[in-house]
Amino acid sequence: MIVDTRALPEYKVSGPYERSLRVVLDPRLGNYDKATVLLVTIEPGSTTGLHQHPSDEIIYILSGRGVSILVDGEKTVETEVREGHVVLARAGTKHETRNTGTEPLRAYCVFIPPPPAEGPLGEAVRLTMASGRG
Secondary structure (H helix, E strand, O other): OOOOHHHOOOEEEOOOOOEEEEEEEOHHHOOOOOOEEEEEEEOOOOEOOOEOOOOEEEEEEEEOEEEEEEEEOOEEEEEEEEOOOEEEEOOOOEEEEEEOOOOOEEEEEEEEOOOOOOHHHHHHHHHHHHHOOO
8 A cells, every 4th residue: 555645635733733634544544453644744833732642652753853852750851853763652651742943844653553533633534534535
C-alpha cells in the first residue's frame, strides 16, 4: 500500500494550539490495524500543548525546528529538535512539541497501539472517513 499524504484531507486544530492533522493509517479507516500514523504540521509559534496518551507515541521530525518536552513524574526534560530527530513519548508520559522556528514544523506521529478516536484525532479520522480517502 502507498498513501499519498498530499491527497489526504487536513484537519485544522484551532488555537491556542494551532496545528493540522492528516490521518495516514488508522484501524478506523480500515487501512492498518496495529498503529495510527498522523502527519502533523505545527505552525510557527504554536505547540501541541502538554498532553498524554494511553499509547506510546513515536514522533519523527520531518522538517522545521522546535522543542520537545517530556515530563516523567517530577522530572521535565526539554530538548531542541529538528529534521531527523525522533522523540519517544511512552504511554502516560506528558509531552509537548513546540515550534520555535520560522517555518512550519512537520512530523510523523506513530501511536502504538492506536489510541481512541477522541478530540482532534477523532475529528481528523471522521474527516478522512467522510472524504473516502485513507
